[in-house]
Amino acid sequence: MSVTPNPRILVLGASGLIGRFVTDDLRRRGFHVVGAARKFSASQRVSPLDLQVPILSLDASAMAGLLVAHDIGVVVNCLGVLQDAPSSDTGAVHCEFVARLLAAIARSERAVRLIHISIPGSADDDRTAFSTTKREAERLIAASGVAHAILRSGFVIAPSAYGGSAMVRALAALPFELPDKDRATPFQPVAVEDIAVTIAWLAARPLDEDATRAVNWDLMQPQPVTIAGVIERFRIALGTSRLRRIALPRMLLDVGARLGDCVSYLGWMSPLRSTALAELRRGVNGDPQAWMAATGIVPKAIDDTIGAHGASIQDKWFARLYLIKALTIASLSLFWVASGVIALLISFPATTAILTSRGWPDAIATPFAAITSMMDISIGLLIAVRRTAAFGLVAGIVVSLGYLIGCAIFTPDLWLEPLGALVKTGPAIVLMLVALSTLDNR
Incomplete structure (x- = not known):
């Protein structure tokens, strides 16, 4: 197998929060990037290299053909679903697809590095189908022998918002407060820019380099912070930090999560579902020191991530309307x-x-x-x-x-x-x- 010095990159899930940013960022850095997703919105179709394909339906042979046809040297897997629903299956997306992807890389007979976006935390704390299948995917990758990097990202803060990040913005804009026990949950964030920088750094490394042949890193700011601290930083940016707030009972959150589960059967992907609530209460924390030492990247702290300036008017409108939309x-x-x-x-x-x-x-x-x-x-x-x-x-x-x-x-x-x-x-x-x-x- 040959090692490509400036490999072509395939981003799977290029329409998502992380995938879209990473695709655009890598292109700005001069990489040849093919973005693949089941569906792109009209505003996301910015390049002829964005491929709208039924990724999850492809078998190993079809995926291998995709890798060969585009001369791919790095695959970035940003695919993931939060919870089982009629239109999503955590096991199929996180495990079965990853197994086929690994088989495709082997069949392609090419030197390919797999960069896989996963979740932080310990396997001992995994309680949901989301976390257990994500961890199983990590085990499949580690046992495959494929050159890989598993990036366990913290709570991702990006210029755009979706799911949990949109919910945090909404909580910051509206006069509501989480219960005290939930507010104290550790919630270490990471700027999506730091994820993109890490992927670019890995893509430029020689595939046969021992230090990066098989890595598993936590990506997040090292400073401890709680979910209350994250929400408060958004409140400062939105100008709502002085609002008087009503504390939400934990039971009300539980009921809201169950309602979110119900509407998922109608096709609505509510950010408040039983899995989201369980993962929120579990918290987001880890140790980024190995990542920082290997790459020399100093992750942005939350104050720098959200910015020292106030939110724009579109940020304010989105945060206020997000829950009102439902x-x-x-x-x-x-x-x-x-x-x-x-x-x-x-x-x-x-x-x-x-x-x-x-x-x-x-x-x-x-x-x-x-x-x-x-x-x-x-x-x-x-x-x-x-x-x-x-x-x-x-x-x-x-x-x-x-x-x-x-x-x-x-x-x-x-x-x-x-x-x-x-x-x-x-x-x-x-x-x-x-x-x-x-x-x-x-």
Whole structure:
């Protein structure tokens, strides 16, 4: 096997929080980087070298062909899922895929270094499927004989936000406080820039160098910090450190995590799920000294990572709206379903009476009332499912406008009813526009 002095790099999971930053950063440093992901958002398609492929469905032969076709010398695996759900399987992503990837590297008959992003902590503390499968992947890599570096990153702080990092920003922006026991949890962060620098450093090392042939490093700032300290630093940046806060009961967090588990079956990846809560309470800590000594990298402290300057307006809006987005989707879904159910099962005679009193024949008024009621229920159900939410919101806006125009033509007196039901449709349309505007996750 030959050793490539300036190897081409394949980043798996190049649409994710770490993967996207690493891909762009390595390209800025002059590396030839192929970014691969199951799906890129429109804003992420910045290079013809970004490949949209069903990575997790590829067998070892197909992956080996990908490595050979692009002359890959370094593979960076940033793939990971937090929790088992209909669209994600921790065992399949963390173990089965890694086993196929190792087989692909062997089949390619090339000199390839595998850089694998993992989690810190001790195997003795692993309690979730997320952590146990991540640790099993480490064991598979260590036993493979492939040149590798396992990077156990701390709590990642990046310019963008997703999942846990978005939740921390939201907690910093809103007037809520974690329970005392959770606030004291160790939570050592790492700047995503330090992860990218480490990968670049490893990619430039000779593959046959003994010191970097098989390494396992904790990547995080050495200074101890708690989750309360991380949140407080975001509060300073967001200008919310002086807000009076309400302490959240631990039971409320448990209930929220269970609700997050439930909505995952509808396709929504809530940052607050039972695994996320368990991992948060376990904490994030480790010993970065081996990493620092080997690379000479001095990791950024949290004050430098978040920055000494205040947050931008888009940072503030995101932090404030992040949790409200979930509330908006839930309320709109319930609004449409409840509206349809009430009209169909409770006030159906009153609805048809309104139409017949204005000259509509019974043969038209009854099916019209039934169809519109079922249409409302359908819109609510469409909004509730992540894959169809955008279509449901657009349909809700169109139908609402149709109701307004239809009532203006056929029943204009309803605009003057005491409770002003039609008048309230306008703000509902605006709320659906807000929900539609915040649907993106990446």
